Amino acid sequence: MSSLLTLSKTQLESLGAKDFQMSLDKMTLDAIKRFKSTRTLPDQFNQIIDSQIAKLNAEAARARKSNAKTSGGASGKSEGKKAAKPSKSGADDGYIPFPERFKAWWNGTSASADSRKDRPSRAAKKKDPVARRREITQSSPQAPTExxxxxxxxxxxxxxxxxxxxxxxxxxxxxxxxxxxxxxxxxxxxxxxxxxxxxxxxxxxxxxxxxxxxxxxxxxxxxxxxxxxxxxxxxxxxxxxxxxxxxxxxxxxxxxxxxxxxxxxxxxxxxxxxxxxxxxxxxxxxxxxxxxxxxxxxxxxxxxxxxxxxxxxxxxxxxxxxxxxxxxxxxxxxxxxxxxxxxxxxxxxxxxxxxxxxxxxxxxxxxxxxxxxxxxxxxxxxxxxxxxxxxxxxxxxxx
Known part of the structure; x- marks a missing residue:
């Protein structure tokens, strides 16, 4: 199925609710918001989008809450004890490299979790945490120079x-x-x-x-x-x-x-x-x-x-x-x-x-x-x- 971002208004209106939902499931939260802000859609599709955004926001909130609990528990341990080794999923930290995210953005789909194997080493992350944090969180461009x-x-x-x-x-x-x-x-x-x-x-x-x-x-x-x-x-x-x-x-x-x-x-x-x-x-x-x-x-x-x-x-x-x-x-x-x-x-x-x-x-x-x-x-x-x-x-x- 083509990305929603590349479909014309007529093609979008010919989609059924099920196909529309399946396409949304492949898109990131930022891509969905961008899509909604640039297109005029039937009420039925707007309701599906609003529901999907609410769902993804709730999932993100739960993830933040879970991470906060994990961080709090680790900081409460005595300094003499060695901190528990983070799980594989915790070490991953949801990082998806910018090249994969750019391809996903261009296509209007979700970046594959498989791309995380290309994430920078732990040493590289420690070396330049500010640059990495900007890369992860940046969702829209600043005014670029000529x-x-x-x-x-x-x-x-x-x-x-x-x-x-x-x-x-x-x-x-x-x-x-x-x-x-x-x-x-x-x-x-x-x-x-x-x-x-x-x-x-x-x-x-x-x-x-x-x-x-x-x-x-x-x-x-x-x-x-x-x-x-x-x-x-x-x-x-x-x-x-x-x-x-x-x-x-x-x-x-x-x-x-x-x-x-x-x-x-x-x-x-x-x-x-x-x-x-x-x-x-x-x-x-x-x-x-x-x-x-x-x-x-x-x-x-x-x-x-x-x-x-x-x-x-x-x-x-x-x-x-x-x-x-x-x-x-x-x-x-x-x-x-x-x-x-x-x-x-x-x-x-x-x-x-x-x-x-x-x-x-x-x-x-x-x-x-x-x-x-x-x-x-x-x-x-x-x-x-x-x-x-x-x-x-x-x-x-x-x-």
């Missing part, structure tokens, strides 16, 4: 990348655009040096990267040792230059640009004759009512998205001198890429652990991607690739 967010994105998507697919995505876009070795290219809002490096590994010319923050644009130039040109992107008045590029690329970011029609006009103005603009974006597949998972995703995004349908894009592109050659719905492969990369991260945490601030960033980034994937799985939004060509003067003037 530096740690960047490190986590490097770890999840590959160094210099902020979106799934690594260099293969930008290279595929270049192939679709029929890019040639002599073409001058621009990458809009890449978030890192990775895509530009991938392009320059195949095509020798300098790549211009447009970023919102001046410091980020400068950082990309510095990291590339001058072979990438960093330019500042102004959300309100995007300026890409005039007839500056043969090829332009942008990944799933245009839905966050407030003045998108100006964006498209200026992008067209920056293309040379026969130039091509290939981009991916999150689009809306219209329905009467917005899906709950889409609403939750909108709330979670730092920059609030404004979604266009494919038909709206086709109309706007035509008005901006961009001829839409083809589109491709790549949602299914996109979701598969995201889930695959996060599973890989979960398997590396045991051998390559994170400090507390890294855990905060990992959880924050993970929560954001959970909402994105849930929205994409709802079927109301999707990732679509658009391939466009700048219209010639003859095409504009007609036959």
């Amino acid at each position: 530096e740690w967010i960047r490190r986590i994105r490097d770890r999840v998507w590959g160094e210099g990348f902020t979106l799934p697919g690594g260099g293969s995505v930008i290279l595929n876009m270049a192939k679709i655009s029929q890019m040639q070795a002599e073409d001058v290219a621009a990458d809009i809002l890449p978030g890192g040096i990775g895509p530009a490096k991938a392009l320059m590994g195949r095509y020798p010319n300098m790549v211009t990267c447009f970023e919102v923050e001046p410091l980020e644009a400068k950082r990309l130039e510095d990291e590339s040792e001058g072979v990438v040109r960093g330019q500042v992107f102004n959300y309100q008045n995007p300026d890409f230059g005039i007839r500056a590029f043969d090829r332009m690329f942008c990944r799933e970011n245009m839905c966050f640009v407030p003045n998108r029609e100006m964006f498209l006009r200026n992008a067209a103005g920056a293309l040379r004759g026969g130039g091509r603009f290939v981009f991916n974006d999150i689009v809306l597949f219209p329905r009467d009512d917005e899906h709950e998972d889409v609403t939750e995703w909108r709330k979670a995004e730092p920059e609030k998205p404004v979604l266009w349908s494919v038909e709206e894009y086709q109309d706007k592109l035509g008005k901006c001198r961009l001829d839409l050659k083809n589109t491709a719905n790549i949602t299914k492969s996109y979701v598969a890429m995201v889930e695959s990369e996060w599973r890989k991260v979960a398997t590396t945490l045991a051998s390559d652990p994170l400090p507390p601030e890294g855990v905060d960033a990992l959880m924050a980034e993970g929560q954001l991607w959970q909402t994105r994937i849930a929205a994409l799985k709802s079927g109301q939004v999707g990732i679509v690739r658009f391939s466009t060509v700048l219209k010639t003067i003859r095409q504009l003037s007609g036959p």
Whole structure:
């Protein structure tokens, strides 16, 4: 049975009470609370959840009371007597390593008790009890630093990348655009040096990267040792230059640009004759009512998205001198890429652990991607690739 966290509203409502309860039984208390706070459920399911939370709270209270009695009894013994050796279950102390708990959190299930065999030694626990206590008790991330967010994105998507697919995505876009070795290219809002490096590994010319923050644009130039040109992107008045590029690329970011029609006009103005603009974006597949998972995703995004349908894009592109050659719905492969990369991260945490601030960033980034994937799985939004060509003067003037 799929995790409740990944099911759409329709799929949830089709579950019977027994199946719903069985799914809850596999979830931790924190996962259940998080699930309840982010979903609107039928009254019957809310009652089942409330009952499960009360049950788990009672079990936790009994466990604390039992531990308190054990501690009190041990402290009452005379100092001359050797304290009784704790039982195996007491020595375990309920510890489940963070890698296992992260996998459980991502999947919305309970961490396996079998994972306790990987717990740190008693000596390691004594050596750093504060760090261990924070790891066990931490259930939600603190506000992570930009530096740690960047490190986590490097770890999840590959160094210099902020979106799934690594260099293969930008290279595929270049192939679709029929890019040639002599073409001058621009990458809009890449978030890192990775895509530009991938392009320059195949095509020798300098790549211009447009970023919102001046410091980020400068950082990309510095990291590339001058072979990438960093330019500042102004959300309100995007300026890409005039007839500056043969090829332009942008990944799933245009839905966050407030003045998108100006964006498209200026992008067209920056293309040379026969130039091509290939981009991916999150689009809306219209329905009467917005899906709950889409609403939750909108709330979670730092920059609030404004979604266009494919038909709206086709109309706007035509008005901006961009001829839409083809589109491709790549949602299914996109979701598969995201889930695959996060599973890989979960398997590396045991051998390559994170400090507390890294855990905060990992959880924050993970929560954001959970909402994105849930929205994409709802079927109301999707990732679509658009391939466009700048219209010639003859095409504009007609036959």
